[in-house]
Amino acid sequence: MKQLALTVFLFFSILANAQTEKNKNNVELSKDELKFKAKIELADKYLFTNIDSATYFIKQAEEISNRIADEILIRSFLKSKGDIYKTKNDFEEALVIYEELLDSFQEKGDPYGVARTQSDIGVVYEEMSEPQKAIEQYLKALKFFENDPEYQSNAAATLMNIGVIHKKQKNYSEAENYYRRAQVIIDSDNDEDMKLRIRANQGSMLIEAGKPDKAKSILKEAYVIAKKENHQQGIATVTQNLAILEYYKGNLSQAADYFTLAGDAHESYGNLQAAMTTRVGIAEIYIKNKEAQKAIPLLKNAIAFYEETNDSDRLFPSYLSLSSAFAYNREPDSARAYIDKYVELREKYDEENNKEIIFELDKKYQTEKKDRELAEQKSAILQKELEAKQRNLYLILLGLGLFFAVIIGWLIIRQKTLKNNQLRQESKLKAAQAEIEKQNSLQEQRLSISRDLHDNIGSQLTFLISSMDSLRYAKQVAPETANDKLENLSQFTRKTIGELRDTIWAMNHDEISFQDLQERLTSHINTANQASATTQILLNIDPEINKAHSFDSVKGMHIFRLIQEAINNSIKYSGSDTIHIDFEKADLNGKNAFKVTIKDDGKGFDPEQVASGNGMRYMKERADAIEADFNLTSSPENGTSVIAVVPC
Structure with a gap:
């Protein structure tokens, strides 16, 4: 599930900087500049509550932007405009705007503006399913934010975004580490908006990690914050996570209700990308309830949207869900077609993405492994000291430990044996299924060639027989006419024999x-x-x-x-x-x-x-x-x- 993981930083600080800079130069804002500033403030205000209103005000600001000479206001306008396009999932346009803003900050020599924009660009790349480019931008921004106590809130947002990428790679321990680092910063700053985002991401991660009770507790906290702040996007996101949680717990009816609520909230807010995700969730529930025919149109609609927006992350599960729906609906050709689409997309995705990220994850994993080994060594030393003081008790515990170890070992071996047997059976089943599919394919090929024989060669032989019968029973046919007809029949027969040989040639080859x-x-x-x-x-x-x-x-x-x-x-x-x-x-x-x-x-x-x-x-x-x-x-x-x- 996607999350808009980056904080929309409050615009008022930028405006304050703008005012300070103008006071130094004793220049009063013009009427156009005051209107321009007000429109940007309104656009920022409605960014997470009513995206249509935010879009309306930013367009009004754009109409007078060419009359504004204040560079600070123009950069504020570009920031707000990029945030709106990002929230509306128009990532290509958002990327163009952010790149323009980045050039402006670099030209001015504003390292904070550069770092903040790099973080925004990282979010866009993440939403475009390009994690390698996203993490490159995040790390550039984090390098600046972490070195300045004034920008710890920005550092927390960037840490959270890196955690989201680790979660998508299913490296949950690293994701939790980054979330925890971000939470320590935000709890001290009392930033309610960031608290909401971190808890929503933690809840989503814990669902995937198989910790439903802890996930539900954290999501409930996030929901309280979202309601208190009237954060419509946060309400929709948390409700959607609760739907997924109930789905995994088997409470399909309650999951469907949550998905419906979340979908309505996303659509009212204007986030079609997230709304489509709720439809996929409802479709999965239909499949679970053996109502695949209801799931198919929902999944087709969602897949068409994801393909149009090049959303690889959401296409993977959607292809698999639609394939399952077709399989339940006894449409094997369609099921196989979407499996092929999934495989093709997976190969392309694996080839193009994650090489640098995987290297970074492995490096961090090795560091954690060394830390664990040191902790284990310290624990072993303490254990030996304790053993020297409590030798008799240890012998009793050792006996019990050996007993339970034998039991557990037997259970593990038994479980492994059962699993190996199951894998062998599955392997045999897959091999048999592959052979059946191969035979079916060969049969379809031969049927097609047989139809070609019937339609082409059969009709030509029928024409030959008819022509010969006509010549045989014709009366008073001149010898010259008869010879011409026989010659034509001879040529037609040779052509038919050639086509028959070609068809036999094809039938004699499987490939x-x-x-x-x-x-x-x-x-x-x-x-x-x-x-x-x-x-x-x-x-x-x-x-x-x-x-x-x-x-x-x-x-x-x-x-x-x-x-x-x-x-x-x-x-x-x-x-x-x-x-x-x-x-x-x-x-x-x-x-x-x-x-x-x-x-x-x-x-x-x-x-x-x-x-x-x-x-x-x-x-x-x-x-x-x-x-x-x-x-x-x-x-x-x-x-x-x-x-x-x-x-x-």
């Missing part, structure tokens, strides 16, 4: 490699070159293409048929001298692909003036069947190009 496709295509081109006295077909393959890459037999057959149809159309209609077939590497929607181009130098045609024939339709249908990007271009006297970009 078709690019090398297999190249060999089959070369054979077809050689045959076509021998049959045609006027047209030469040339094949060129980019050496960077991986020829060992394999397709399933159905996909391989569709690719071959599409190219074959394009060649036949060119030979039949274009009157070209040369046909070029080129394969090269490509990219399709961010995925590896290859592009095949079939281009002739024939007479061409105007696609808008020529109705699509069967050949063009068949090529488009085969491209759609393999999810390829298909394009046909032509113009009179400029030849024709058929291009298909095929995903690997």
Whole structure:
């Protein structure tokens, strides 16, 4: 669960600094500057209670910003505007504003402003699921805040944000350490807003760490503070954490009520990102209650929003939940599709993120480990001293200890044996399931090829039989006419036999490699070159293409048929001298692909003036069947190009 972990620092201190600076120069604020200042104050006031009102006042301030010459007020305006966009989850816009503010502070030489803005940028990166960039910014800010007693509140906020990142990495001991350090600072300063944020984050962490009773106690404290301060975002966040707590405890009805309350609060406040999270929670309850059909639309809606906002942290559990819902609803293809999305996102996320963070966590872990070892050594020394004074009592305790150790050891061994047996059974089940899925996939491929045999070869054989019967029973057929018809039937039969061989070739392969496709295509081109006295077909393959890459037999057959149809159309209609077939590497929607181009130098045609024939339709249908990007271009006297970009 996401938390807006950074404190929105009170703007009044900035305004006080602004006033002090102006008093030194004996300059009175203009009417525009007074209005500008008032609008910013109102925007800050409503930031955590009514985001729409905050947005309204900051837009009013923006309308007169170009008439303001006071640099301090302008920086205050940028800070408030960035905070509003961050709270509304428009992170890209917030990042642009904060970067502009950071440049302004650096140019002025204001280290406090620089550190505060770095902390804000860290929050944005954290919300954008870029923890490495976030922690880099937090550490830069913390280095300044911790060295100045005046900015201990800022240091507490930054410590809490670092703790949130550790919590997301499931390193709960480190997260608790940072929360505790922040809490010590805030308790001494009596900052109610920060107390609320720290306790809300501690409660969320304790839920994940499996400590529900302690989590509930801390969340109740946070709720009291939120109500007292009329902190609408805090109320919504704490209520959502209570919903998660009741869900883990099995109180589904109460969890659903909390989720509904939290979702309404988030939506009224304008935080759609958090509102979508409550919908995912309600969907999980539907799944638990075996009402998967109710969960599916909620999850689809949430996933669409998360994909649009690139929210990887929330997409992971949502993909898994929707896959489970489809599985309960007996839609295995859809369930498998969302599992694949989860795996793809996880691989990308693991590859791109957390390398530096993991290194830091490991370093801190090793430090803690050494501290524990020292503590254990001290404890051992004290224990030996105690043993020397209480030898007799120790022998009795040792006997009892050995007895219980044997019992516990037996229980551990028994539990481990049961767990190993269970793992073996699960492994066998997974292997069997994988084999079943493989067989189902092969069966689907063979059914598809069988349909191709029935639709194409079957119809062609029916035409041959019909034509021969027509010729057989025709009366008074001239010998020349009969010979022409027989010749046409002979050519049609040879074509049918060729297509049948191609289909049998596909059926004989569970998978078709690019090398297999190249060999089959070369054979077809050689045959076509021998049959045609006027047209030469040339094949060129980019050496960077991986020829060992394999397709399933159905996909391989569709690719071959599409190219074959394009060649036949060119030979039949274009009157070209040369046909070029080129394969090269490509990219399709961010995925590896290859592009095949079939281009002739024939007479061409105007696609808008020529109705699509069967050949063009068949090529488009085969491209759609393999999810390829298909394009046909032509113009009179400029030849024709058929291009298909095929995903690997």
